[in-house]
Amino acid sequence: MIQPAADSPTPPMKISHVPDARGRFGAFGGTYVPETLVAALQQLSELYMKIQEDKAFWDRLNELNRSFVGRPTPLYLAKGLTRRARRMAEGKEAGAAIWLKREDLAHTGAHKINNTLGQALMAKKMGKRRIIAETGAGQHGVASATAAAQLGLECDVYMGSEDIRRQRLNVIRMKMLGARVIAVDSGSRTLKDATNEAMRDWMGSVEHTHYIIGSVVGPHPFPMIVRDFQSVIGRETKAQALRHFGRMPESIVACVGGGSNAAGMFYPFVDEQGVELVGVEAGGRSSQSGQHAAPLSHGRPGVLHGSLSYVLQDENGQTADVHSCSAGLDYPGVGPEHSYWKDAGRVVYTACTDDEALEAFLWCARDEGIIPALESSHAVAEAVRRAAAMPRDANLIVNLSGRGDKDVEEAARLLGDRVDAHQSR
Numbered sequence: 001m002i003q004p005a006a007d008s009p010t011p012p013m014k015i016s017h018v019p020d021a022r023g024r025f026g027a028f029g030g031t032y033v034p035e036t037l038v039a040a041l042q043q044l045s046e047l048y049m050k051i052q053e054d055k056a057f058w059d060r061l062n063e064l065n066r067s068f069v070g071r072p073t074p075l076y077l078a079k080g081l082t083r084r085a086r087r088m089a090e091g092k093e094a095g096a097a098i099w100l101k102r103e104d105l106a107h108t109g110a111h112k113i114n115n116t117l118g119q120a121l122m123a124k125k126m127g128k129r130r131i132i133a134e135t136g137a138g139q140h141g142v143a144s145a146t147a148a149a150q151l152g153l154e155c156d157v158y159m160g161s162e163d164i165r166r167q168r169l170n171v172i173r174m175k176m177l178g179a180r181v182i183a184v185d186s187g188s189r190t191l192k193d194a195t196n197e198a199m200r201d202w203m204g205s206v207e208h209t210h211y212i213i214g215s216v217v218g219p220h221p222f223p224m225i226v227r228d229f230q231s232v233i234g235r236e237t238k239a240q241a242l243r244h245f246g247r248m249p250e251s252i253v254a255c256v257g258g259g260s261n262a263a264g265m266f267y268p269f270v271d272e273q274g275v276e277l278v279g280v281e282a283g284g285r286s287s288q289s290g291q292h293a294a295p296l297s298h299g300r301p302g303v304l305h306g307s308l309s310y311v312l313q314d315e316n317g318q319t320a321d322v323h324s325c326s327a328g329l330d331y332p333g334v335g336p337e338h339s340y341w342k343d344a345g346r347v348v349y350t351a352c353t354d355d356e357a358l359e360a361f362l363w364c365a366r367d368e369g370i371i372p373a374l375e376s377s378h379a380v381a382e383a384v385r386r387a388a389a390m391p392r393d394a395n396l397i398v399n400l401s402g403r404g405d406k407d408v409e410e411a412a413r414l415l416g417d418r419v420d421a422h423q424s425r
């Protein structure tokens, strides 16, 4: 429950009241782009303001979410993971109930579709016939290709060649859906480089092309638009929490790559002061530079891909190399609103290592019969750890951002003998 500050003369500005007209989330965000893109971003901002009042637009999106995506996704009581947390609490009468918000059940297997459908509908409103996207794990590429197929748009997807190797099946999926996959061989050949190439394309194609950015990153108004389309997760969760246990949860945990599944889950809760919000970054192999992808934990403010936010960088401001076992978290930047929430003390950010995530991947598979995405496994690892230290009558919700089918080959390679149940028990 929120306690209104009874004696404060003017109500404090709500933490949800961002960004401002310049696209600022406190000190973060903004529009650091070449001149060629300013007009396109302005057009996007204006259209977005206009569709706020456009009932037909939201009716169409809600209908697609229902009949095509399968929303609302369930809020599911994870009895096996709850038992595991209670065992870890070692008889101390602790161990919160763990609930999973099942974004793994959304069409295409992750939350990404919530954003791509919304933006593809906006592209049509602007009269653009082609969409482009960048992709890391391939999930955003598949979700973009899916939205394009559904709405009859042309689709080109930029993807680092290292990610193409790691996520072969998603590459095939995109092609089957009618998209062209463009391999990016620059830099570390991962998400950051694919994003650079997509932005370059857009500079020369804005007249007929809309760039669907895959997370709450990039120049204004993208972080706001993606957050709003993803907020369907948090709005549903709020209603479901009231239905299932009659109050707000004590804690919500989500993994943070660019930060879209976390922002979509957290945003409807940021003004609910009793709800602890926890973002989990990729701790990788260690906290040494180049061995992780945790800008909120180890980065400094800087400009990457059009906005100011925490970024992993060297002394000269060059973007650092990153590592994570999960392609979707392998990004040196993070959405500006997360930087704002971090500095405002509203969201706690922590990190889980590759090994912790891989262990939690098996917990979720064996305790629940749900193979989670490696990205989501980071949130599961942190959730079990936290639940074990919380009272038994508390409720903790994990955003299970995606399913793990795309990861089974990579996880098996990393787990080795541990995949075999008889070896690990």
Ligand SMILES: *Cc1c(COP(=O)(O)O)cnc(C)c1O
Binding pocket: 110, 111, 112, 137, 139, 140, 214, 215, 216, 255, 256, 257, 258, 259, 260, 261, 262, 328, 329, 373, 375, 376, 401, 402, 403
């Ligand atoms: C892309 C992806 C992520 C990371 O992206 P965010 O923008 O941080 O949500 C997390 N989980 C899954 C399943 C993904 O596909």
